[in-house]
Amino acid sequence: MRYGNHTHKKSKPIRILSAAAGIILTAGAISAIIYFCSDRGKVTPQELLAEYMDHIPEKEYAKMYAMLDKETAGDISEEEFITRNSAIYEGIGTKDMAVKVTEYDKDKRMVKYHTSLDTVAGNISFDNEAAFVKEGDGYRLVWEDSLIFPGLEADDKIKVSVTQAERGQILDRNDRVLAGKGTASSVGIVPGKLEDRERAVEEIAELLALEPEVIEKKLDARWVKEDSFVPVKTVAKASELDLLAVDPDDEAAVEARRQEKLLAVPGVMITDVEVREYPLKQAAAHLTGYVQSVTAEDLEEHAGEGYTSNSVIGRSGIEGLYEKELKGNDGYSINMVDRDGNLKKVLANVMVEDGQDIKLTVDADIQSALYEQFAGDKSCSAAMNPYTGEVLALVSTPSYDSNGFITGMTDEEWTALNEDEKKPLYNRFRQVWSPGSTFKPVTAAIGLDSGAIDPQEDFGNEGLSWQKDASWGSYHVTTLHEYSPVVLENALIYSDNIYFAKAALKIGAEELQESLQEIGFGQELPFEISMSVSQYSNTEKIETEIQLADSGYGQGQVLVNPLHLAGIYTSFCNGGNMIKPYLRYEEEPKEEIWIHAACTPETADRVLEGMKKVINDSNGTGYAAHREDIILAGKTGTAEIKVSKEDTAGTELGWFAVLTPDKEYEKPILVVSMVEDVKDIGGSGYVVGKDKDVLDAYLTH
Structure with a gap:
């Protein structure tokens, strides 16, 4: 899974407790004290730790890097440091992070502390320690990957696994499906198999009623390799039997002929994909409504409700009315793995909860x-x-x-739907x-x-x-x-x-x-x-x-x-x-x-x-x-x-x-x-x- 796709609300300031003083200050408040002091040498390692941690929810990774002791930081560059920290903290959906100092060893310049943070997979809490070195009259933080999570080493990764919740069905009174799991066809391109890319893209675009530029943009995505399957458009599933339809203008027959022409283009592949399906089609559209992929606006509006860029959301009808029940909750697991992908530690885990079926009094x-x-x-x-x-x-x-x-x-x-004088989108x-x-x-x-x-x-x-x-x-x-x-x-x-x-x-x-x-x-x-x-x-x-x-x-x-x-x-x-x-x-x-x-x-x-x-x-x-x-x-x-x-x-x-x-x-x-x-x-x-x-x-x- 790529990190950084999760949205979260702005985190609250980190709470830090000084064991020696026995008082609670927010990290932000401590930072203010630090910058107010004209004599940097008076800032303690405990206060520096609070300042460092306070930058995490604000995504101020460059400021964190500036606080490190460069000699003990090894070969990690600022760019690598920022990439490493942002990928992990944002990838797990960090929010509501709180830090409590539990002990300070003045001779070893070692601060022990307890961290608690909420993530997409629930709360993670752990005890950890941070070392400091003396630099003139002040201190600098000794960088180790284990500052993020205890036991994390430079070659380790934090992996977020997602088990997507199955959306509940909408059923009629006799358990006939009005909205549920269906199969469609994903038309895609394997770039390395295109014989004449420009001409092929134009032909594919015409058959799919797309602009060639749309297809080219998909093919030029950073992740695409010569042997990648690049999805271009999802279409209705068609079978060979549809080609034999008595009525050549039958919707299924037309779709079957189109897919046959697409497959004749070298480099085109068509594979089955699971989609939301509405078996009654037009007969129940205004009643069931429909779902669509979430937008950036949806993610912002529903922050903290478990939506990701891969989610769908009910737009109208029963799909919208019972969105909360139908949606379910994705399962997440945050794991620490070594360079070979072997599991070292499960940091957090939340089980998937499939959406509820909504059964209506309607007779299909x-x-x-x-x-x-x-x-x-x-x-x-x-x-x-x-x-x-x-x-x-x-x-x-x-x-x-x-x-x-x-x-x-x-x-x-x-x-055509919007300009139809009979207003088919209008719910009468x-x-x-x-x-x-x-x-x-x-x-x-x-x-x-x-x-x-x-x-x-x-x-x-x-x-x-x-x-x-x-x-x-x-x-x-x-x-x-x-x-x-x-x-x-x-x-x-x-x-x-x-x-x-x-x-x-x-x-x-x-x-x-x-x-x-x-x-x-x-x-x-x-x-x-x-x-x-x-x-x-x-x-x-x-x-x-x-x-x-x-x-x-x-x-x-x-x-x-x-x-x-x-x-x-x-x-x-x-x-x-x-x-x-x-x-x-x-x-x-x-x-x-x-x-x-x-x-x-x-x-x-x-x-x-x-x-x-x-x-x-x-x-x-x-x-x-x-x-x-x-x-x-x-x-x-x-x-x-x-x-x-x-x-x-x-x-x-x-x-x-x-x-x-x-x-x-x-x-x-x-x-x-x-x-x-x-x-x-x-x-x-x-x-x-x-x-x-x-x-x-x-x-x-």
Whole structure:
């Protein structure tokens, strides 16, 4: 191992105790006394030792050399001295060094002392001694290698051995790997086998999408010899079978052909390397996140936490969230070896601690199924068990392949990801969105509990357009269906905007705001992953009557996080109690109530019955998800996103929230999906069809 790669915080001053005086002074303080004295002859060997040791944490090796007696120092030059001391002290990660004088033999001019220092392998402490020679009225230190460690001789070395901790895996609920150990291919060059270096480098650079200068810099590294294997780039592993792929444009086939061309260049070798791998690729990228090699900034920010230049660190998602648990701690051994490499002494040793596996409540099959359905859309989905709170999937599309951050992206690939108008790097399930009609069950519950709504009251048939009075000017609330009677259950079935606008006006702004605050609006979601906070207004309150009416059917300035909406929906099938969502797997899941009595049991039952009709009544907006074998409940939603009522160029968000309302059902699930830009592709019906396919696969297997 090369020394000097470890970072450490600035060490504290060395503490030194004079046995004769019985007082404690820092080495820095003693040094100050030394330089203050006009008569150098008054400085004792004990004080000189403190001054010498005080230079170590400051890396002032030249000053240490200046304190030596040159006649007894032998042939060691200043350069050799600096190299020797810096390599050892910095290589072992010296910090918090303390020295205590235990005895001084005036006749022999010998100072005995005890040293303690922390290293990458733990604490090292030892007794030692230093000899001094008289020079005029002062003293100089006799140099021996054993001043560093007792028993160290000039030809000996201090060797640091590192056993790298294995990073923990990220697993789904069925122990399927979401992030773990994988194999990639390291493309490298053996310089001595290149036949025409300039031409070969250009060809290799073109095949690997690198600049030739990048490869040349690697080949010119000081450690490189003619027979060295010089790694150039890590790429996905390919096999001969990939060359036989039916689809010549298949990703694996393309990679196999590229590696075949690389191997045709004399001097190129490809070898297997262990890497972090994400088997679900794009399907779980926003959930798992990814790791990258640490940077100099990381080493500085996380000094003392066991990171080295060879470490990786979680950048986002679960990799970042559980970095401390996943990382583990490297094992270190600091050994004294002779010139032939034989062990003389173990100075310190700390055993390796592999990282913990993080098991999630996620079901990889549901995660993948939702991704595959919505892969081409700008969408997000959250799935959970509505009775335990176990989150079964969190999906954002379009997505990216986390493996690309391991093998390394070209500048073109990175630019394409960042400039893609669909924003594949954007994590949509963490954001808040206008919920449209999926908000109507929430309005219904608040109206029932507050007494503002009588579920049997007929609000009257207003046609497809309505306004409260002339004070609204040209503004009207519109809806898509006429029906009779205009009561709560039918309003849910037909998703009537006018009914819920009237309901919001009956509830009133103050009551609506307070009720929404009680079910988590304006609050952080109690979940492992930080989510944007749901809101009912861009300001602290609903400002106008029109805004209040629009809020009743999920428009206005209402914005909801999909997982928060799923949490609210759990109250309808749990007697009014909202279940807390969670992501860390437990062998025996037990629901934790997030908000008690979000609504009354009677209200929860009534709203749930209406949501059942949305799916099972032939007039229901979610009837396309109807099943003969299993009763489902849910709500569709289409939210208009435009700058004004007259705006015809705006877009629409399509929603579908669906759940199994029977607590005894063996495979309970609640899915909330949102898709952007559904205006010309079927609105919420587009989302219903996609989720139906996911449920068909899940509920029947």
